[in-house]
Amino acid sequence: xxxxxxxxxxxxxxxxxxxxxxxxxxxxxxxxxxxxxxxxxxxxxxxxxxxxxxxxxxxxxxxxxxxxxxxxxxxxxxxxxxxxxxxxxxxxxxxxxxxxxxxxxxxxxxxxxxxxxxxxxxxxxxxxxxxxxxxxxxxxxxxxx
Numbered sequence: 001x002x003x004x005x006x007x008x009x010x011x012x013x014x015x016x017x018x019x020x021x022x023x024x025x026x027x028x029x030x031x032x033x034x035x036x037x038x039x040x041x042x043x044x045x046x047x048x049x050x051x052x053x054x055x056x057x058x059x060x061x062x063x064x065x066x067x068x069x070x071x072x073x074x075x076x077x078x079x080x081x082x083x084x085x086x087x088x089x090x091x092x093x094x095x096x097x098x099x100x101x102x103x104x105x106x107x108x109x110x111x112x113x114x115x116x117x118x119x120x121x122x123x124x125x126x127x128x129x130x131x132x133x134x135x136x137x138x139x140x141x142x143x144x145x
Contacts, residue, residue: 006084012060014088015095023087025097028108029056029063030080032118037072056083056097057118065097074105080113082106 006026014025033055039048052072054065065086067075075081085102088095 008082010060011056011058011063014097015061015063023085023100025086025088026082026084027056027058027086027097028080028082028110028113029058030113030116030118031055031075031077032057032062032116034072034075034077055118057116058113059116062118063097064094066099068099071099071103071105078114080108080110082108 008026008028011027011029014022014027031054033053035053037050037052040051041047042049050069050072052067054067054075056063056065065083066089082105083097083099084104084106085100086097087100089098090096
């Protein structure tokens with residue numbers, strides 16, 4: 001595991017935990033996919049922010065991470081990093097990680113994580129992503145944006 005003072009949490013532990021939000025999470029994982037940044041407006045800040053969806057992989061599983069603004073340029077595909085001060089959030093009933101203003105990213109050289117392979121074509125490998133095709137919607141109970 002990553003060496004440092006804060007204990008490292010395995011991705012499977014975050015995914016199997018109950019519905020509570022957690023913050024100040026430290027993980028060590030390989031970046032296996034990075035989406036192009038999207039411009040978004042949030043209610044918590046003025047102006048336009050950038051967000052990129054990153055898929056992380058450790059020895060226990062995969063999980064999505066939303067990286068915001070200047071943190072996006074700090075990660076590269078197929079590199080292993082130690083992420084500190086992350087928090088969990090829920091989007092479309094899926095648990096994911098998100099960076100905060102206090103998030104720090106440091107590259108970590110670990111053979112056990114570096115050699116992990118991610119199969120992007122296997123939909124069961126990314127447990128956090130679900131697609132449902134609905135022919136017709138009659139009512140809407142709740143909307144997230």
